[in-house]
Amino acid sequence: MAQTDGGRILIVSNRGPVVFSRSESGEREYSRGAGGLVTALNAVSRRSEDSVWIASSQSEEDARVAGEPAPYEVEDLCLALVEHDPEAYDLMYNTLANPLLWFVQHGIYDLPYAPAFGDDTRRAWEEGYVPVNRNFADAVSRIAGDEEGETTILLHDYQLYMTPHFVRERLGAEAFISFFVHIPWPESDYWRVLPDYVRRGVLESLLESNVVAFHTRRYARNFLDTAAEVLGAEVDLEKGVVYRDGREVWVRAYPISIDPSEFEELAESDAVLEQESWVSDLPGKLLLRVDRMDLSKNVVRGFRAYGKMLKRYPEMKGEVTFLAQLQPSRGDIEEYARYAEAIREVVGEVNDEHSDDDWMPIELSMEDNFPRSVAAYKNYDALIVNAIRDGMNLVAKEAAIVNEKDGVLILSENAGAREELGEHALTVNPFDLDEQADAIHRALTMPAEEKERRASALRETVLDNTIEDWAEAQMRDIEAYRERLS
Amino acid sequence: MAQTDGGRILIVSNRGPVVFSRSESGEREYSRGAGGLVTALNAVSRRSEDSVWIASSQSEEDARVAGEPAPYEVEDLCLALVEHDPEAYDLMYNTLANPLLWFVQHGIYDLPYAPAFGDDTRRAWEEGYVPVNRNFADAVSRIAGDEEGETTILLHDYQLYMTPHFVRERLGAEAFISFFVHIPWPESDYWRVLPDYVRRGVLESLLESNVVAFHTRRYARNFLDTAAEVLGAEVDLEKGVVYRDGREVWVRAYPISIDPSEFEELAESDAVLEQESWVSDLPGKLLLRVDRMDLSKNVVRGFRAYGKMLKRYPEMKGEVTFLAQLQPSRGDIEEYARYAEAIREVVGEVNDEHSDDDWMPIELSMEDNFPRSVAAYKNYDALIVNAIRDGMNLVAKEAAIVNEKDGVLILSENAGAREELGEHALTVNPFDLDEQADAIHRALTMPAEEKERRASALRETVLDNTIEDWAEAQMRDIEAYRERLS
Known part of the structure; x- marks a missing residue:
């Protein structure tokens, strides 16, 4: 295992692995955070005995934990929670x-x-983004400063873009900073939509890192182009390097993944088995989507x-149910409320036009019900992931592992997952309704042999690059970078 | 002059230089088309005695001309009008x-x-775009086929993307095809919004040309990236070449320009002088925009x-009038009608908030009045061109030539004109209101010396690359390409 020898690992992300609360009897409790990023960082954290995970305080009890001497140990994790000024945090997060x-x-x-x-x-x-990031950097330097030896600082995602700048300011050239961007990096024309102080500020800060990482080669390439266009930085597209003040910034792609065993176990859990009987009762074949x-x-x-x-294929009526598991999100933002309304409207239209006494074409669930989603993962005949753009999309990977029906994946060409899974999926242009309509039909009528071949290949591909491999690949490059310097 | 020796030049564009009509007494009349492209192509056409301009029939009388033996001579131009099936034309143009x-x-x-x-x-x-383009190619091959010797075919703009494919099919490898795209070429992620048959079809057709030309290096670079991304084409970014079936496609930037003398004359015309007294009566300094x-x-x-x-600067109240000359456009498209409404709304808001008995902050003109625009060109203190994206924006160049007040140009960093004029303008991010507000204030309060220096530099830059230079540069490259082959 390419663990950094004796060095400490600091993981920093806005959301942490647990949220603390207080029971009625006044005892401290915690619940595990959901989401792919938390799972992934758990895998990273477990790689080193000497790792600390720094995250924002999210609850009253979190704030108490933040006030106690860090790190705080919970299960096999060492945590340090950072309390931000609430108004600054709100500006950072919601604006x-x-x-x-x-x-x-x-x-x-x-x-x-x-x-x-x-x-x-x-x-x-x-007054929001910059101070919150300075606050993260202060926590990093407090904890990194406690000990001798090499420290590797792993910063995560778009809430923390300014943290590299302040960490470098506090810890100097010796600190090893790796920054992982978990959402797409756009082409430079779109990045340039941002005000000058943001677009330059973020890029200059990110380039204080030693490694800047993305889920796909495409995003890494876009980042290199953006650095060249916006800052006039010297870049080597082939090598994936930005040359900056005599330093090298390595720009890399590490496609994030899942822990397959976690999903295999989950698939057999009582909660999922309970939901499975409900899912199995849906008439006809199962077309599924699971999205925030x-x-x-x-x-x-x-x-x-x-x-x-x-x-186009009226013979399919009654032969399929489209189950959409949509987890509510950001409902207080106007654009999201309007989008939820548009979803209800189109579901109403399709159901009104095609339903009959025994059959409803779309089963819409707008609540958070992960066990039901996993139950549906096991049973779909076709899964549609047609995102306009998506950093990776872990649903496609999770579902491939537990599905028992040789279900077909319909995959947007703009999902990060396309680089790995595209050749075994039916890829679609997310803006082309015709192409998606045909892909749905093709998926639902595909010969068993082709389904089996594709489903096996999807599964193999996911098993070939698990979350462990993802963490390992990053650590290997960090070692390689360090060895080049020494 | 680098004219092609004895060779014929065929110019093809959707709109031609004149539109024919019939007078009450039954005689054929014509009016000159407006717009920068027509002016530009006039300059190209005048370079060769043996040039023919092919364009779509736009009127009943045009259709009669189309039915007569081509070419039809009008002034110093040889015209060939192409009649399309009206439904096909409508689909091409409006969908x-x-x-x-x-x-x-x-x-x-x-x-x-x-x-x-x-x-x-x-x-x-x-049933629309492809047949109309085939129709153009048929006209090209009919006229090109009439004579011996080299023919240079200059195809223009986004209505004609499929024409290179059909011209190559009809005339073979010998035909020299140059294609000029007059609107921005987006980065490849946005190009990939198009359905597969369009995005590949257009690229494959354009790459049947010998030269593909744009107004800026940025668009040329985006095109090269798009060809590599979408078709997997082999490209050389440095040289600006796509290698395609053993052929070279040169991808070039020729920033389009204007005929300065045309505008100098226009500025002294009666129609303009008449409008000038109206413009001069507007109170305070003049902030201007002229846009479709x-x-x-x-x-x-x-x-x-x-x-x-x-x-922010209340002392400016009463000291400036913002004259907006907005030429109505595409009002039958829903998005455009909505945009016109949004314009009226914001004008109402600003005028309501700031006007007083003697002063109206914004003077909005939503009619086609070119003489008034030129009168305003002569008199503005600041001109704002803040486009989200704009192929070139000739208003910036026209205005710089006739302005008599050392007026300051506020220029979007996303206008094609930025590559030439940016260093002498106040460039702005079109999405940043604060930056634009400050640029307006700075322009209106700029010291006379700085204004004079910037205005002279703008004027010199335009005079250094007129429409003649634009045409000449293209012809020179066509010669160079031909010489490399022979």
């Missing part, structure tokens, strides 16, 4: 990171009208394409 | 070219909702930025 950076990096602005940057944007940057309800996920077009398929 | 290609190439779709390609798109492609009313022009944010400036 700068979501929606601004999220919208730019997913390319989902209606550019003739939005965004329109003004004083509010600058304030959210100066986000503008980037392309839910509306997915339903429209399904409606088109039913019109 | 495929505008809005689809226009929206993709300017990046102005609201991607979570639009576009959504279906049967209509395929039909517009197969298009979603890409960023009119709404321009007014919002101006409103911000008045709020």
Whole structure:
């Protein structure tokens, strides 16, 4: 195992692995955070006995933990929680990171009208994003400063873009900083939508890292182009290097993955088995989507394409149910509320047009029900992941591992997962309803032999690059970078 | 002059230099077409005695001309008009070219909702865009086939993307095809929004040309990247070459320009002098914009930025009038009607908030009045060109030539003109209201010496690359390409 010898690993992400609360009897409790990033960072954290995970305080009890001497041990993890000024955190999270950076990096602005940057944007940057990032860097330097020896600092995602700048300022050239961006990196024209102080500020900060990492080669390439276009930085596209003040910044792609055994166990859990009887009762073949309800996920077009398929192949009526498990998200943002409304509308239209007494074409679930999603993973005949843009999309990987029906994956060419899974999926242009309608039909009528071949290949591909491999590949490169320097 | 020796030049564009009509007494008349492209192609056409300009029939009388033996001579031009099937033309123009290609190439779709390609798109492609382009190619081969010797075929703009394919099919490897794209070429992620048959079809056709030309190096670079990404074509970014079936396709930038003498004369015309007294009566300094009313022009944010400036610098109230000359455009397209409404709304807001008895902050003119625009060109203190994206923007060049006030240019960093004029303008991020508000204020309060220096430099830059130079540079490269082959 390519663990850094004796060195300490600091993992920093906005959300931590657990959230603390207090029971009625006044005892401290915690619940595990959900989501692919937390699982992934758990895998990284477990690689070193001497690792500390730094994250934002998210609850009252978290704030108490943050006030106690760090690190705080829970299960096999060492935690350090950071308390931010609530107003600064709100500006960072609800003005700068979501929606601004999220919208730019997913390319989902209606550019003739939005965004329109003004004083509010600058304030959210100066009084929100920057101080929160400085706060993270202070925590990093406090903890890194406690001990001798090499420290590897692994910073994660778009809430933390300015942290490398402040960490470098505090810890100097010796600190090894790796920054992982978990959402797409856009092409430079779209990055340049951002105000000058953000687009330059973020790039200059990220280039204080030793390694900047993404899920796909495409995002890494876009980042190199953006650095060259916006900063005039010297880049080597072939080698994936930015040359900066005599230093090398390695720009790399490590496709994130899952822990297959976690999902295999989950698939046999009581909660999932309970939901499975409900899922099995849905009439006909099962077409599935599982998504957070986000503008980037392309839910509306997915339903429209399904409606088109039913019109074009009326013999499919009654022979399939489209189960959509949509986890509510960011409902307080106007664009998201409007999108949820558009989803309800198109579902109503398709169901009104095609349903009969015994059959409802779309089964829409807008609640958080992970056991039901896993039960559906096991039973789908076709899974649609048609995102407009998606950093990776772990649903495609999770589902491939537990599915028992040789289900077919319909995959957007703009999902990060396409680089690994594309050749075994039916890839679609997310903007082309016809192509998606045909892909749905093809998936649902595919000969058993082809289904089996594709499903096995998907499964093999996921097993070939698990979350362990993902962590390992990064550590190997960090070692290689260090060896080149010494 | 680098004219092709004895060779014939065929210019092909959707709109021609004149439109024919019939007088009440039954005589054939014509009016000259407006717009920068027509002026530019006139300059190209005048370079060769043996040139023919092929364009679509646009009127009943045009259709009669199309039925007569070509070419038809008018003034010093030889014309050949092509009659298309009206339904096919409508599909090409109103479904495929505008809005689809226009929206993709300017990046102005609201991607979570639009576009959504279906049967209509395929039909517009197969029964509209492709047949119209085949029709153009038939006209080219008819006229080219009439004579011996070398023929140079200059194809223009986004209505004609499939014409190179059919011309090559009809005339073989000997025909020299140059294709000029007059609108922005987007980065490859946005080009890939198009359905597969369009995005590949267009690229494969364009690469049947010998030269593919754009207004800026940035668009040329984007095109090279797109060819590599979408077709897997072999490209040399440094040399600007695509290698295709043993042929070289040169990808070049020739920034289009104007005929300065045309504007100098126009500035002294009676029509302009008449409007000038009206313009001079506007109170305070003159802030000007002149645009076709298009979603890409960023009119709404321009007014919002101006409103911000008045709020931030209240001493400017009554000291400036913002004259907006907006030429109506595509009002039958829903998105354009909505945009016009948004413009009226923001103008109402700013005027309501800041006007007094003697002063109206914004003077909005939504009619086609070119003489008034030229009168305003002569008199502005600041000109704002803040487009979201713009192929070149000739307003910036026209205005620089006739302005008599050392007026300051505020220029979007996403206008093609930025590559030439940017260093002498105040460049702005079109999405940043604050930056634009400050640029407006800075322009209106700039010291006379700095204004003079910038205005002279702008004028010199335009005079250094006129429409003649633009045509000449292309012809020189065509000669160079031919010499390399022989």
